[in-house]
Amino acid sequence: MADVSSRDKTQSxxxxxxxKDHFFHPRNFxxxxxxxxxxxxxxxxxxxxCGDELRVWMKVDPTTERIxxxxxxxxxxxxxxxxxxxxxxxxxxxxxxxxxxxxxxxPQDIMERLGGLPQRKFHCSVLCDKALRDxxxxxxxxxxxxDKILVEAFRIIDQVSKVTDHDIxxxxxxxxxxxxxxQQKTKVGIGNPSCLPAVEELIRFYKEKxxx
Amino acid sequence: MPSVYLDHAAxxxxxxxxxxxxxPYLKDRFGNPSSFHTLxxxxxxxxDEARSSIAEILGARPDELLFTSSGTESDNLAVLGxxxxxxxxxxxxxxxxxxxxxxxxAVMHLEKKEGFQVTYLSPDKEGLITPEQVARALREDTILxxxxxxxxxxxxxxxISEIGNVIQKFRQEKGRAWPVFHTDACQATGxxxxxxxxxxxxxxxxxxxxxxGPKGVGVLYVKRxxxxxxxxxxxxxxxxxxxGTEHVAGIVGMARAFELVQGDLQHESxxxxxxxxELIEGIIKTIPKVRLNGHRTxxxxxxxxxxxxxxxxxxxxxxxxxxxxxxxxxxxxxxxxLDPSHVILALGMPYEVAHGSLRFTLGxxxxxxxxxxxxxxxxxxxxxxxxxxxxxxxxxxxx
Numbered sequence: 049m050a051d052v053s054s055r056d057k058t059q060s061x062x063x064x065x066x067x068k069d070h071f072f073h074p075r076n077f078x079x080x081x082x083x084x085x086x087x088x089x090x091x092x093x094x095x096x097x098c099g100d101e102l103r104v105w106m107k108v109d110p111t112t113e114r115i116x117x118x119x120x121x122x123x124x125x126x127x128x129x130x131x132x133x134x135x136x137x138x139x140x141x142x143x144x145x146x147x148x149x150x151x152x153x154x155p156q157d158i159m160e161r162l163g164g165l166p167q168r169k170f171h172c173s174v175l176c177d178k179a180l181r182d183x184x185x186x187x188x189x190x191x192x193x194x195d196k197i198l199v200e201a202f203r204i205i206d207q208v209s210k211v212t213d214h215d216i217x218x219x220x221x222x223x224x225x226x227x228x229x230x231q232q233k234t235k236v237g238i239g240n241p242s243c244l245p246a247v248e249e250l251i252r253f254y255k256e257k258x259x260x
Numbered sequence: 261m262p263s264v265y266l267d268h269a270a271x272x273x274x275x276x277x278x279x280x281x282x283x284p285y286l287k288d289r290f291g292n293p294s295s296f297h298t299l300x301x302x303x304x305x306x307x308d309e310a311r312s313s314i315a316e317i318l319g320a321r322p323d324e325l326l327f328t329s330s331g332t333e334s335d336n337l338a339v340l341g342x343x344x345x346x347x348x349x350x351x352x353x354x355x356x357x358x359x360x361x362x363x364x365x366a367v368m369h370l371e372k373k374e375g376f377q378v379t380y381l382s383p384d385k386e387g388l389i390t391p392e393q394v395a396r397a398l399r400e401d402t403i404l405x406x407x408x409x410x411x412x413x414x415x416x417x418x419x420i421s422e423i424g425n426v427i428q429k430f431r432q433e434k435g436r437a438w439p440v441f442h443t444d445a446c447q448a449t450g451x452x453x454x455x456x457x458x459x460x461x462x463x464x465x466x467x468x469x470x471x472x473g474p475k476g477v478g479v480l481y482v483k484r485x486x487x488x489x490x491x492x493x494x495x496x497x498x499x500x501x502x503x504g505t506e507h508v509a510g511i512v513g514m515a516r517a518f519e520l521v522q523g524d525l526q527h528e529s530x531x532x533x534x535x536x537x538e539l540i541e542g543i544i545k546t547i548p549k550v551r552l553n554g555h556r557t558x559x560x561x562x563x564x565x566x567x568x569x570x571x572x573x574x575x576x577x578x579x580x581x582x583x584x585x586x587x588x589x590x591x592x593x594x595x596x597x598l599d600p601s602h603v604i605l606a607l608g609m610p611y612e613v614a615h616g617s618l619r620f621t622l623g624x625x626x627x628x629x630x631x632x633x634x635x636x637x638x639x640x641x642x643x644x645x646x647x648x649x650x651x652x653x654x655x656x657x658x659x
Contacts, residue, residue: 071575072582077648096612096651099572099591099600103650121650123612125574125591129648238599239611 063126064163070130075137078105078119087117088190091183093175093210097239100124102132102175106183110191114144120176127169131158135176147184151198153177178210205247208240213250220254227251261584264630268470268562268623269412269447270588274513275472275624281516282474285509293506294497303508310515317522318464318481319455326480326498327511331446331467333491334480335362335406337502338442338463341488342404343370349438350401356381356389356408357606358416360444363406364602381407385607386555387416391426398430402439406463409445409454413590413603413619414554415563417448424460440486446470450521451529451561456481466518468510472624473517477510532561532622535631539564539620542635547642551658553604553617562622565590567604567613569653571645576618579641585634590617613657 063071084090087105094101100123107117118140122132135158139145145153155174159165165174181198188196202212211234219233227248230236237244265273285306291299293307308322315322328334343353355367357380370376379397381389389407398405405427410417420443427441442463445454449471456464463486467478482488488501495503521528543550549569568576573591580587590601591614600614620634 071578074648080647092650096615096653097610099611099615101649101651121648123570123649123651124572126578128572129575 063130063166066134066161066163067127067130067165070133070162071126074129074133076119076133076140077136078103078121082119087119089183089187091179091181091186093179093182094124095208095239096123097208099235099238100128100175102128102179104132104136104176104179104183106180106187108147108187109144113147115139115147115150116144120179124175125169127165128175130162131155131165131174132176134158134161135180139180147187150180151184153180175210182210205250206236206240206243209235209238211236216247216250217254220251221258225251225255225259262630262633264585264633265625266620266622266630266634267586267588269415269619269621271469271475272472272623273625274474275517275520277520278473278513278517282509282513285512289508291508293508294495303506306508306512307506310511313515314479314518317454317518319457320481321484323499324482324484326482326502327506328478328480328502329476329507330478331360331444331465331470332362332478334465334467334478335360335442335444336366337480337488337491338465338482339363339366339404339406340370340491341501342440342442342463342486343376344374345487345489346403346438347374347376350399350403351376352379352399352402353377354379354381354394354397354402354405354407354439356383358383358387358389358411358413358603359406359408360412360446363408363442363444367406377401383416383606386558387411387414387553387603387607388555388558389418389423391419391422394423395426395430398427398439404442405439406442406444409443409448409459410451410560411554411603412447413601414565414607415447415560415621416554417452417558417560420461421459428460437485440483447560449518451525453522453525456483462486468514468517471514471517471521474510474513477507477514479514528624529561532626535622535626535628536561536564538628539622539631539634540566542631543638546635546639549653549655549658551609551613553607553609560621562626564620564622565617566620567609567617567658568642569613569616569658570649570651571642572615572649573618575645576616576641579645580618580637583637583641585637588619588621590619591615609657612651612653616653 087107089106091104102122104120109116118136120132122129139150155177185197202214204212215234219230224230224233236247289302291303293304311322311325315325367378371378381393383389407418409420424441440462443461444465446467449466462483464481469475490501492503497503543566551567553565573589577589590604604614604617
């Protein structure tokens with residue numbers, strides 16, 4: 049950052065019209081007066097230190113196991129707010145996704161519905177799929193279906209940002225070959241520096257694996 | 261919709277009086293100052309005149325000024341150029357944690373790649389560096405101290421002349437010509453006199469784009485006798501220290517702009533301070549959980565930097581943008597690095613406070629009505645973003 053970065057139309061607004069619409073008119077956000085007890089699952093990811101924090105409140109119909117209601121609160125930039133808002137629409141539209149469908153939701157799916165996001169924003173600000181999976185596990189935990197709780201197929205490296213070994217693998221494949229570059233893409237360790245040695249080890253591992 | 265530009269620390273619009281003197285050099289008087297004919301002479305005379313005019317205001321000799329492409333280049337030339345040319349004398353540098361990146365990254369480069377040692381002074385919670393801190397950091401092998409005159413993010417004004425004094429005394433006691441003192445004064449040009457003798461500085465950076473002058477032109481004042489190693493090679497311009505055909509129109513424009521802002525210092529400061537204070541006090545009064553970053557009074561007359569707890573700066577900046585208010589933020593999201601402001605972190609604030617910071621910088625065109633419009637627009641936008649945020653920052657950070 050050379051100066052405090054300036055307002056710059058071409059940069060700020062490479063946000064698409066859909067992103068802008070969800071940013072200025074966010075759908076399904078959790079009002080402060082809302083009654084948390086009417087939801088049967090909650091999820092959380094990130095921390096304000098990383099620049100993004102997201103909490104979600106989810107209501108699941110116990111007979112159909114479809115998501116009937118999904119509310120959220122986000123601390124984050126324009127694309128973080130817009131992508132969460134869009135995800136909340138996607139999981140509840142057309143009668144709501146089943147939990148198994150919702151589990152398959154990827155950041156790429158959310159980005160596609162938004163008409164794209166600036167490259168630089170993608171890895172760090174689309175977090176809702178992670179919070180959603182956290183909430184799905186919470187639902188199964190509360191409903192006693194502990195066999196359905198899925199520990200992330202990938203190992204979480206940073207408990208704060210919930211960045212996984214797979215995220216780091218993707219970042220390395222994307223060309224991030226130093227810890228600084230991986231942090232720029234994933235924010236791993238920014239709020240939790242204690243995980244950095246493990247991250248460095250993984251970067252070395254994936255570099256050797258893919259680039260020799 | 262109103263259009264309220266409050267980002268003058270990023271850049272200022274061109275003063276029409278400046279444009280007027282530049283135009284001939286963009287049209288008919290296009291000669292290369294190095295050419296040996298009438299058009300060349302015309303351009304060379306224009307540069308000489310601009311150099312004399314700026315030198316006079318700085319209290320310097322014309323041959324002590326180098327024209328460069330920007331504040332960044334002047335800072336780089338001062339730091340890299342001086343350190344490299346004088347490394348046989350010593351390899352220790354002193355700077356602060358809140359310098360502009362043009363100084364900070366140059367110094368870090370010397371530290372990482374060229375074997376220099378660096379002391380980074382921490383500001384206090386209000387963003388001030390003291391002369392005593394500098395005095396304590398001086399060593400036998402210190403060759404350069406670089407401390408900015410006024411901070412670009414939080415507007416804090418450093419005691420440059422007192423720091424210069426400390427360094428001068430140290431040199432006198434030791435009976436030698438080093439360490440030398442550099443200051444980046446880019447943000448200060450419109451607000452206080454910049455006499456190099458009174459400031460006790462040996463190297464000083466200013467640029468055109470913060471003083472209603474053109475972008476793409478800067479000046480480095482280099483006290484006579486100071487040796488620099490150039491960053492560029494390939495011509496005799498600027499005594500070989502900054503080769504390349506001169507940006508004649510830019511140089512002419514910068515000189516005019518500097519005359520105009522330095523001639524209007526007091527009047528502009530007296531006009532802006534009440535507006536600045538109205539904005540600061542208005543925000544503090546109407547919006548809970550905010551924190552003023554930087555010293556309350558030892559700050560530039562045009563700078564307001566506030567952290568809004570529980571929300572993220574980019575989101576607020578974009579909401580304001582949609583309302584026609586143009587500001588900037590120290591949030592990570594608008595920076596290429598995704599790190600929040602190094603300046604606000606250096607004040608001892610946690611990441612979440614830096615992420616929520618917003619800077620308004622006032623200027624020539626700013627009116628009382630503009631401030632009233634901001635104060636009317638801002639509170640509901642902050643409230644809206646807070647209502648969708650899950651974060652509740654601890655009150656010890658904004659009390």
